[in-house]
Amino acid sequence: MKKILSLITFLLISVSLFAQENASNEIDMADKLYEDGRIYVVVAVVATIFTGIIVYLVNLDSKISKLEKQIKK
Template identity: 45%
Template sequence: MKKRFSLALLSLCLLNVLAAQNSTDTDFMRSTGKIYVVVAVVLAIFVGLVLFLVYLDRKLTKLENQIKDND
């Protein structure tokens, strides 16, 4: 229990440090127009993952129905 509490406290401290840093990287990316490329790539990856999960869910549902029919 102490380890989990310590890990949670450490995570919160690190999160505060990361949030307090300057956003020069994002300002640079925004000024050069490449932030939109980054957003597009992240969005494409997210959409790909969602589509894969939908495909996998349909396939598993089909297999579950086949198992029910065989029993």
């Protein structure tokens, strides 16, 4: 168990080191998207996806609640 925990810890540390290395470089893709005005399209698509997921989960929750009420009766 200790070996698995230490392996996961070292893997997470190495991932964070890679993230810090890339953070020091400039992000050309985001700058290019921002210059072209396409970043708003990316934000709109991501917002639409999250909104769809939230609506789906709320709908699913209401259906499950109805089924639970039917089972209790």
